[in-house]
Amino acid sequence: MSVDVRQVAVDLLTDFKGSNYRFGADAIAAVAEYAAEFGNSVLLIAIDSEWLKPTVDDIRARLAKRGIGVLGGTAFPGALPNAPREDVYRLAELIKTHKPDSIVVVGGGSTIDAAKAANVLASLESYSGDIDTYFGTGIVTKALEETKASLVPLIAVQTAASSAAHLTKYSNVTDIATGQKKLIVDDAIVPQRAVFDYQITKTAPRSLVLDGAFDGLAHCLEVLYGAPAGDGELGVDQRLSDVCLTGIQLVVDNVLRLAQGEQGDEVMEGLGLATDLGGYAIMVGGTNGAHLTSFSLVDLTSHGRACALMNPYYTVFFAPAIEERLRAVGRIYQQAGLLPAEVDLDKQSGRELGETVAQAMVNLSEKVDFPTKLSDLEGWNDSYIEKALTAAKDPQLEMKLQNMPEPLTADLVDEYMGPVLRAAATGDFSLIKNR
16 A cells, blocks of 8 residues: 555545544543543443454453443343444433433444444433434434534544444444434534554455445545536546545555455554545545445345445446546546556546546456345345336435436436446446436
């Protein structure tokens, strides 16, 4: 990994979060320091996983050394994948029962998202005890203003290079009965403090590492695609394009190293920095097509795999509107050997350019044995197309349509998203209809 690219990433993240975020080697030491800022007691929530136990034990020892009590005398279990609403309600009850000075949540995106949502339910019980109330944008802030309530300070300790939930205003919650994921979007739920020691991820299962890498890649890609016009080199804000392209390069380079069997400090640091930049990106911009579709695939595949599968098809759909951005993305894949050196991206445009870059994305997925079409997924059938189209018309997910390079409205979903999904089902780019 290029030292220059890594340093660019460090500088961008330091500018982004300042002293509220400790990342890199030995960052775990900051957990107790942060907890002491808020009081003498914490509710400790952590995923119940053998590979993470040494980290949780280390945090408990550091809290004890600071004289900070762990309420209940234990680390309460976090959430299952995709943050099921049942886990959110369970954690909310723990917060209400123990009334901590702060919450320390140790886990990946699902557990951190569940803790964010549970904090909302526990702190805003007088406003509404129904999680559905808070799906959408800005509703938590509105409720806090009306009730004069405040959320419990939350310290998020990330353990997976993935969603960057420790840095962001998003909480994804899933209704397991329907297999549908929905989203709280609100600046009020950004964790007050965050910690990520990238070395923790060295012992994570390879499948988890890859899922997270492609989630971070999707954040950077989708935000870059949907960014409003700006005065930077690519026609978007220069800082935002730097964040997104640096993140994309770090993911592509280090996923290829993972494909060759590497999972050492340098690779994991690269992926940690990359996915953190993905978090930076989605705090400035927003995800769109692939994320929207992934919310309807939760019972078929992981989030990272769903985004990796769908982004090539949305790339073809968006291509005529984002040519300069696509050339910049394509060059990263080309330099990594995922596109033939003789391909001249400057001579391609529109759909042709989109299909070229999309094929490079497919090539990366194939390097790590990820599915590249929906029919590859066990349990897939065409009913999921209708499910995804119906979900895309839900007003609570409207922000994903509006974040597209050419925003869609609900009445255009069937006409344009339908062909994208049918193309993804078969692997046939020719089925996609451009606007």
